[in-house]
Amino acid sequence: MPKPLTYSQMVEVFTRFRDDCAEPKGELDHVNAFTLVVAVALSAQATDKGVNRATVELFKVADTPQKMLDLGEEAVIEHIRTIGLYRNKAKNVIKLSRILVDEFGGEVPSSRAALESLPGVGRKTANVVLNMWFGHPAQAVDTHIFRIGNRAGIAPGKDVVAVERAVEDRVPVEFQQHAHHWLILHGRYTCKARNPDCAHCLINDICTFEDKTI
Template sequence: MPRKKNPAPFTTEEAADLFARLAQDRPEPKTELDYTSPFTLVVAVALSAQATDVGVNKATKGLFAAADTPEKMVALGEDAIRDHIKTIGLFRNKAKNVFALSQKIIDEYGGEVPASREALETLPGVGRKTANVVMNEAFGEPTIAVDTHIFRVSNRTGLAPGKTPFEVEQKLEAITPPEFLKGAHHWLILHGRYVCKARKPDCPNCPIADLCRYEDKTVG
């Protein structure tokens, strides 16, 4: 079987065209996680690892009704947190992290979620991806959090190919026009979730199919 050639990299003009089309398709992209504050967003995103947004939203509905601040979460306690989120994956470790990050926000940040990526990454259960989501969604920063959807779309389309999430993040930041940086994270996630799906991408209904470098496009 002949080896596939490396596709030509995206030009800045093509990248701008790609994001313009995704923006037209979804003019106001936003996270599908339910939250009411930077704190509930941090918790929701931390809980979303290896879990669906739908599943997380079901679990956090009761959790946030009982505790929507770090103080209330600590008062609720790790056992009760665990009971609220036991329907999602890795719930025991996640409950421990939610309790610990709530305590740290109280002890070190005066009860307010810190507005820097570096500080966010010091919170238990919060890695670079979660920190980038919070910076983008809660604080309006043009960060790009590379999850499995963005990693797949970036590599499959050829927009920002990379072997690691960090490499993809760096390439996306370099190729994405400034006017699209704020929304790029959401556009790519939603495109990966609903169109450029892992098992069978919906290429016939893809708004960027002619720009995409994927050789094995589906036909229906």
């Protein structure tokens, strides 16, 4: 495991990310908190682009929990059948919509525990919603962040929870709000798993990755 970056190095890393993109955005299309929950839940083992293609028409007709219930599971399946595990995901979308209507008055709750009580919503999904919709500095650790956290020495950890804690503990407060988006985008487009583009990396002089391609 690489040696963790120092505090001053962390400040420099995230200053560069901020200078490059001051307001990073998630790439899942949504129109409100509910459609964000659904989109993130559908994105498990799927690409954001694939989810966006599947939900563009779905969200036109079902952008609230009640509308999703009225649409029904079979119709949801027809909209999302291009996404992996679409049948199970459609069941979860209907189940979480029912819970939101029956237990939360049709509104998406703003607590992690409540979000995680919804079918198909795990810790990562809950953190994405808390960060993107409610403005909490929650850190949603996906494969990109797990990889970069360990590879670059930014947030080393043996599992996603450990990396999440490391991001929370080690990233300076001023960068917490956008930290997970910067890291996801960096992992998606630059620090890729198989062919990292180290030559065009903003932090290649700081990163501790031993197998740099530069």
